[in-house]
Amino acid sequence: xxxxxxxxxxxxxxxxxxxxxxxxxxxxxxxxxxxxxxxxxxxxxxxxxxxxxxxxxxxxxxxxxxxxxxxxxxxxxxxxxxxxxxxxxxxxxxxxxxxxxxxxxxxxxxxxxxxxxxxxxxxxxxxxxxxxxxxxxxxxxxxxxxxxxxxxxxxxxxxxxxxxxxxxxxxxxxxxxxxxxxxxxxxxxxxxxxxxxxxxxxxxxxxxxxxxxxxxxxxxxxxxxxxxxxxxxxxxxxxxxxxxxxxxxxxxxxxxxxxxxxxxxxxxxxxxxxxxxxxxxxxxxxxxxxxxxxxxxxxxxxxxxxxxxxxxxx
Ligand code: NAP
Numbered sequence: 110x111x112x113x114x115x116x117x118x119x120x121x122x123x124x125x126x127x128x129x130x131x132x133x134x135x136x137x138x139x140x141x142x143x144x145x146x147x148x149x150x151x152x153x154x155x156x157x158x159x160x161x162x163x164x165x166x167x168x169x170x171x172x173x174x175x176x177x178x179x180x181x182x183x184x185x186x187x188x189x190x191x192x193x194x195x196x197x198x199x200x201x202x203x204x205x206x207x208x209x210x211x212x213x214x215x216x217x218x219x220x221x222x223x224x225x226x227x228x229x230x231x232x233x234x235x236x237x238x239x240x241x242x243x244x245x246x247x248x249x250x251x252x253x254x255x256x257x258x259x260x261x262x263x264x265x266x267x268x269x270x271x272x273x274x275x276x277x278x279x280x281x282x283x284x285x286x287x288x289x290x291x292x293x294x295x296x297x298x299x300x301x302x303x304x305x306x307x308x309x310x311x312x313x314x315x316x317x318x319x320x321x322x323x324x325x326x327x328x329x330x331x332x333x334x335x336x337x338x339x340x341x342x343x344x345x346x347x348x349x350x351x352x353x354x355x356x357x358x359x360x361x362x363x364x365x366x367x368x369x370x371x372x373x374x375x376x377x378x379x380x381x382x383x384x385x386x387x388x389x390x391x392x393x394x395x396x397x398x399x400x401x402x403x404x405x406x407x408x409x410x411x412x413x414x415x416x417x418x419x420x421x422x423x
Pocket of ligand 1: 185186187206207209210213262263264265266267268285286287288289312313314315316318319340341342366367390391392393394
């Protein structure tokens with residue numbers, strides 16, 4: 110019997126699906142991810158690995174695997190896997206693009222609106238009993254989204270889905286990517302994007318060229334009235350530089366779904382800032398999308414084990 114290792118808490122019905130397909134399944138069952146030692150011990154005789162972004166699949170883990178044919182990740186991002194090393198060992202890699210694009214783009218728009226229109230701040234105000242003045246024309250003013258410039262860094266699947274939404278909100282879109290794309294938006298360099306955007310959204314994958322792509326220099330170039338939104342990976346922003354800039358009012362606000370350290374530590378200074386909206390890495394977290402991701406990742410895993418074509422392979 111072929112064996113698969115599931116190294117994060119996964120849906121029971123999809124574990125059953127793997128078993129019904131004749132596989133022996135060893136599955137981790139806690140929200141706290143397993144140690145590297147546990148993964149190394151259990152991957153040694155596994156034919157397939159189903160992992161997520163909470164697992165670091167580095168050389169050491171890959172070297173511990175003696176029969177591994179496939180790594181299937183329950184994510185579109187693959188910065189947690191040493192892809193080149195795995196491929197050099199003839200291990201195939203499956204991932205879940207496309208199926209989470211719309212859910213993530215929707216969340217990003219939610220973040221844009223939430224931070225610009227102070228939605229979460231208003232909710233806090235009511236809950237903490239601080240809504241104690243009648244309506245006045247200057248109360249809780251936010252920033253209009255319509256007519257503003259949206260600067261998208263990274264014009265991939267999510268970037269393109271953002272253009273569609275931005276048009277509906279009457280925004281002008283500019284973007285930067287490594288390569289120019291055939292999209293209804295203006296291709297600009299990163300400096301120009303930083304200077305001209307009212308909303309900067311990061312939609313890049315995490316790779317050596319995007320690590321801290323938003324740093325002190327970038328933020329210095331942004332308008333004081335601008336907002337920064339990130340639902341890609343935490344490490345694309347220098348969080349210390351961002352926190353400092355927010356404290357000093359160098360930009361108006363930020364909305365973040367991802368962080369350099371996750372879960373965010375309770376003494377992270379971002380938590381204390383009013384002009385920041387924080388969500389706990391929920392970009393793709395809808396019932397519908399997580400089911401699609403489960404189906405794709407499980408089918409990728411099965412295809413990898415059987416030597417068949419995967420739905421999405423790196
Ligand atoms: P994608 O289609 O691969 O798009 C990534 C884009 O980033 C590409 O267009 C690429 O440009 C661009 N890029 C890479 N390096 C760059 C650089 N140095 N400068 C400018 N642009 C650069 O990926 P996607 O499906 O849109 O997803 C993007 C990322 O979002 C994922 O990798 C994942 O980490 C994250 N994500 C997060 C959540 C969440 O829950 N918060 C959900 C889904 C995805 P080229 O095409 O020119 O190479």
